[in-house]
Amino acid sequence: MGDASVGMTGMDWETAVRENIPILTVIKHDSIFSGYDRHIPVAIERYKISTQTGDYANVARALGCHAEKVETVQGLRPALKRAIQATRDGQPAVVDVITAETRKLSKIF
Numbered sequence: 575m576g577d578a579s580v581g582m583t584g585m586d587w588e589t590a591v592r593e594n595i596p597i598l599t600v601i602k603h604d605s606i607f608s609g610y611d612r613h614i615p616v617a618i619e620r621y622k623i624s625t626q627t628g629d630y631a632n633v634a635r636a637l638g639c640h641a642e643k644v645e646t647v648q649g650l651r652p653a654l655k656r657a658i659q660a661t662r663d664g665q666p667a668v669v670d671v672i673t674a675e676t677r678k679l680s681k682i683f
Contacts, residue, residue, distance in 0.1 A: 575599065575600070575601055575602070576601070576602050576604070577601055577602065577603040577604065577605065577626040577628070577630070578626055579601075580601060580628065580630050580633075584630070584633060584634075585637075587599070587633075587634050587637045587638075587639050587666055587668060588637045588638070590639070590666035591637055591638035591639060591665075591666055592638075594664060595666060596660075596661040596662070596663075596664050596665060596666055596667075597661065597666050597667075598657055598658065598661050598666075598667045598668075598669070599634075599666075599667070599668045599669070600654075600657075600668075600669045600671060601630055601668065601669065601670045601671060602671060602673055602676075603626075603630065603670050603671055603672050603673060604626075604672075604673045604674060604675050604676045605625065605626050605627060605675065606625065606626060606675045606676065629643070629670075630643075630668065630670045631643040631668060631669075631670040634666075634668035634670075638665075638666070639665065639666045639667055639668050640656070640657060640660035640661075640665050640666070640667040640668070641667065641668040641669075641670070642656065642657065642668075642669055642670070643670045643672065644669060644670065644671045644672065645672045650669075650671060653669050654669060657669050
């Protein structure tokens, strides 16, 4: 999911922990509300809503998930392997992958 989606679904991690649902969430964390620039220009200008901040791995960890923040390409594979193992062991897992900003997603946006 994109980092903006965390605001809409992030608390589902608590439900997954409470109900023992071993889901794996991978976040593309580019710190920007990608692809919406032309749809919400006033809100972006006035309220800076296109800026996404937060330490989502720490949030997920606080809710009881296995959670990791990945900041390098080399760290991605090992983090995913650990997260997959956590889900196999019955624990929800979150991998927060820090990426460069992605302003244009595709022509449909």
